[in-house]
Amino acid sequence: MSNKDITISKDMFAPVHIDPSKSEKIAKPSLNFWQDSWLRVRKNKGAVVSMVILVIMILMAFVGPMITPYSYDTQNTKHNNLPPRIQGLEDVHWLPFDGTLSRRDGTVYNAYEVRKVDAYYWFGTDNLGRDQFARVWKGTQVSLFIAFMAALIDMAIGVAYGAISGYLGGRIDSVMQRIIEVIVGIPNLIVVVLMILVLKPGIIPIIIALTITGWTSMARVVRAQVLKFKGQEFVLAAKTLGASNSSIIFKHMIPNMFGVIIINTMFSIPNAIFFEAFLSFIGLGLQEPHASLGTLVNAGFKSMIAFPYQMIIPSIMIALIMVCFNLVADGLRDALDPKMRD
Amino acid sequence: MVKYILKRVGYMIITLFIVTSLTFFLMKLIPGSPFNNFEKLSEVQRNILLDKYGLNDPLPVQYFNYMMNLVKGDLGVSFQFDNTPVTELIANRLGPSAQLGFQAMVVGSILGILLGVIAALKQNTWIDYGSTFIAVVGKSIPSFIFAGLMQYYISVKLGWLPVMLWKGPEYTILPTIALAMFPISIAARFMRTEMVEVLGSDYITLARAKGASRWQISFKHALRNALIPVVTVLGPLAVSLMTGSLVIEQIFGIPGIGEQFVKSINMNDYPVIMGTNILFAVLFIVVILIVDILYGIIDPRIRVSGGKTK
Numbered sequence: 001m002s003n004k005d006i007t008i009s010k011d012m013f014a015p016v017h018i019d020p021s022k023s024e025k026i027a028k029p030s031l032n033f034w035q036d037s038w039l040r041v042r043k044n045k046g047a048v049v050s051m052v053i054l055v056i057m058i059l060m061a062f063v064g065p066m067i068t069p070y071s072y073d074t075q076n077t078k079h080n081n082l083p084p085r086i087q088g089l090e091d092v093h094w095l096p097f098d099g100t101l102s103r104r105d106g107t108v109y110n111a112y113e114v115r116k117v118d119a120y121y122w123f124g125t126d127n128l129g130r131d132q133f134a135r136v137w138k139g140t141q142v143s144l145f146i147a148f149m150a151a152l153i154d155m156a157i158g159v160a161y162g163a164i165s166g167y168l169g170g171r172i173d174s175v176m177q178r179i180i181e182v183i184v185g186i187p188n189l190i191v192v193v194l195m196i197l198v199l200k201p202g203i204i205p206i207i208i209a210l211t212i213t214g215w216t217s218m219a220r221v222v223r224a225q226v227l228k229f230k231g232q233e234f235v236l237a238a239k240t241l242g243a244s245n246s247s248i249i250f251k252h253m254i255p256n257m258f259g260v261i262i263i264n265t266m267f268s269i270p271n272a273i274f275f276e277a278f279l280s281f282i283g284l285g286l287q288e289p290h291a292s293l294g295t296l297v298n299a300g301f302k303s304m305i306a307f308p309y310q311m312i313i314p315s316i317m318i319a320l321i322m323v324c325f326n327l328v329a330d331g332l333r334d335a336l337d338p339k340m341r342d
Numbered sequence: 343m344v345k346y347i348l349k350r351v352g353y354m355i356i357t358l359f360i361v362t363s364l365t366f367f368l369m370k371l372i373p374g375s376p377f378n379n380f381e382k383l384s385e386v387q388r389n390i391l392l393d394k395y396g397l398n399d400p401l402p403v404q405y406f407n408y409m410m411n412l413v414k415g416d417l418g419v420s421f422q423f424d425n426t427p428v429t430e431l432i433a434n435r436l437g438p439s440a441q442l443g444f445q446a447m448v449v450g451s452i453l454g455i456l457l458g459v460i461a462a463l464k465q466n467t468w469i470d471y472g473s474t475f476i477a478v479v480g481k482s483i484p485s486f487i488f489a490g491l492m493q494y495y496i497s498v499k500l501g502w503l504p505v506m507l508w509k510g511p512e513y514t515i516l517p518t519i520a521l522a523m524f525p526i527s528i529a530a531r532f533m534r535t536e537m538v539e540v541l542g543s544d545y546i547t548l549a550r551a552k553g554a555s556r557w558q559i560s561f562k563h564a565l566r567n568a569l570i571p572v573v574t575v576l577g578p579l580a581v582s583l584m585t586g587s588l589v590i591e592q593i594f595g596i597p598g599i600g601e602q603f604v605k606s607i608n609m610n611d612y613p614v615i616m617g618t619n620i621l622f623a624v625l626f627i628v629v630i631l632i633v634d635i636l637y638g639i640i641d642p643r644i645r646v647s648g649g650k651t652k
Contacts, residue, residue, distance in 0.1 A: 185354070
């Protein structure tokens with residue numbers, strides 16, 4: 001073998017100098033839980049892109065209705081059912097913003113020229129001549145508002161219920177758990193429909209109907225966490241120092257389960273958006289002239305063959321919002337709670 | 343096991359009782375009258391109508407009568423559809439709904455399981471990423487959005503399939519796909535996770551060491567064990583199918599229970615709303631019960647932990 005020739009002399013080795021003052025040095029800056037989680041979320045490209053899209057959509061939901069010259073509820077029947085047309089993009093024919101529509105027999109015509117309308121409706125107009133651009137963003141705003149409110153209320157009720165049930169334990173816990181088991185057994189579709197029938201459709205009734213059954217999963221998750229923490233030393237220490245029950249629950253336990261609470265809330269937002277759109281479809285959604293994404297899609301269905309853009313644009317909005325929320329929620333779950341990774 | 347089933351059945355009865363009572367009392371709270379042009383009638387005429395349908399009795403009596411009739415399987419008569427008994431009205435519409443639900447469930451679970459297994463076998467290839475993409479999209483986007491987009495692009499633009507109605511097998515294809523998207527994505531995701539875990543276990547290594555073929559390992563050894571936990575998602579899937587079918591039936595004009603339900607809501611037809619509501623509740627609750635019991639039979643750990651907590 002050739003490597004036998006290599007001679008290794010003793011002077012090639014020198015003992016390492018050990019500096020006792022540096023042996024305990026921490027090479028990397030210490031990260032707290034949130035910094036660490038952020039590092040992990042950042043690696044998930046889907047989640048980051050979704051987050052950016054969501055931020056843009058939320059901003060547009062507020063800015064969008066303001067940047068068009070038309071209002072979301074002003075009717076102009078002379079300009080009804082106009083297809084989308086955007087300045088600058090109107091000459092690019094493969095984009096759907098050139099103001100053309102196709103007839104039944106397949107011929108394409110420019111609706112703006114035929115009807116002699118000199119205006120630009122970026123997303124077109126609906127059957128009453130209302131600007132779809134303003135309506136779509138107004139609808140996004142309403143849908144997001146309903147979803148966020150429902151998720152926040154679910155969170156408040158669920159955290160309080162779960163924490164009390166888990167912390168007090170014993171008979172109170174078992175009674176509270178039996179109540180949850182019965183509520184979980186009631187299909188939420190039925191409760192939501194009944195509540196809307198009783199309360200009449202509107203933003204607040206929809207939020208109430210969504211929260212009546214929505215809080216149970218949060219309550220279960222929080223209870224499980226409280227049971228886990230109950231026997232741990234930091235709770236015992238707080239108790240020994242004379243902390244009251246409520247301060248143990250809210251100051252010591254809940255900050256430790258923020259991760260789980262956030263994940264659960266993130267999953268309940270798309271769920272609320274789904275149910276809101278669903279209610280619009282079965283005739284229990286918001287009433288005119290208010291718009292939500294669900295009512296817009298539903299209205300678009302009625303003229304789908306002649307004016308497809310009225311259905312397609314709000315459909316894409318719902319799809320985008322739902323996919324982004326789900327991706328962000330998945331990303332957060334992986335980052336905040338590595339144990340729950342699937 | 344018997345104790346576990348009894349406990350679950352007990353809960354089911356309590357839940358059913360609460361759902362039916364809730365339905366009854368909430369319906370009583372709803373403003374508006376079930377009769378057409380009720381305000382134009384004279385006082386006497388109104389009273390005759392109300393008496394005929396027992397709406398003048400005190401609430402507890404109405405409630406008692408309703409519950410007694412319910413136990414006998416009598417859901418009352420429709421106010422709007424020529425006094426047809428609600429049970430008859432619903433029974434006539436069960437067929438299409440059941441067919442649609444069944445097709446979606448079968449298509450959804452078979453495609454989903456296949457997709458999941460293939461993704462697990464070809465981990466981190468474009469097939470895997472493609473299946474993850476389908477799973478995320480299918481899970482996130484509501485079925486009615488799929489239904490609308492497919493109706494437009496496949497039926498209206500390309501003219502491959504009928505746009506709506508329910509007249510033959512080709513009419514069932516689009517609604518089935520729209521409804522099956524959710525089961526496909528859930529089954530695919532779940533199946534992939536389970537398969538990856540099972541494929542890494544010792545007995546698969548042993549099978550491989552013994553020289554079993556790849557096909558044999560994946561389908562004979564791994565798939566069987568990976569399938570067990572999938573039973574847990576069947577319950578939520580069935581529930582989502584039922585919810586989805588309400589809207590899908592509406593969009594495609596399918597003469598099923600969901601369409602009837604939506605129609606009754608818009609016409610204030612209380613007995614039909616109550617009837618369909620209760621039917622949905624019973625279906626939901628029974629399906630979940632069956633899935634839970636099935637799971638208890640398959641996985642003994644559930645029974646043990648269920649027994650300990652009493």
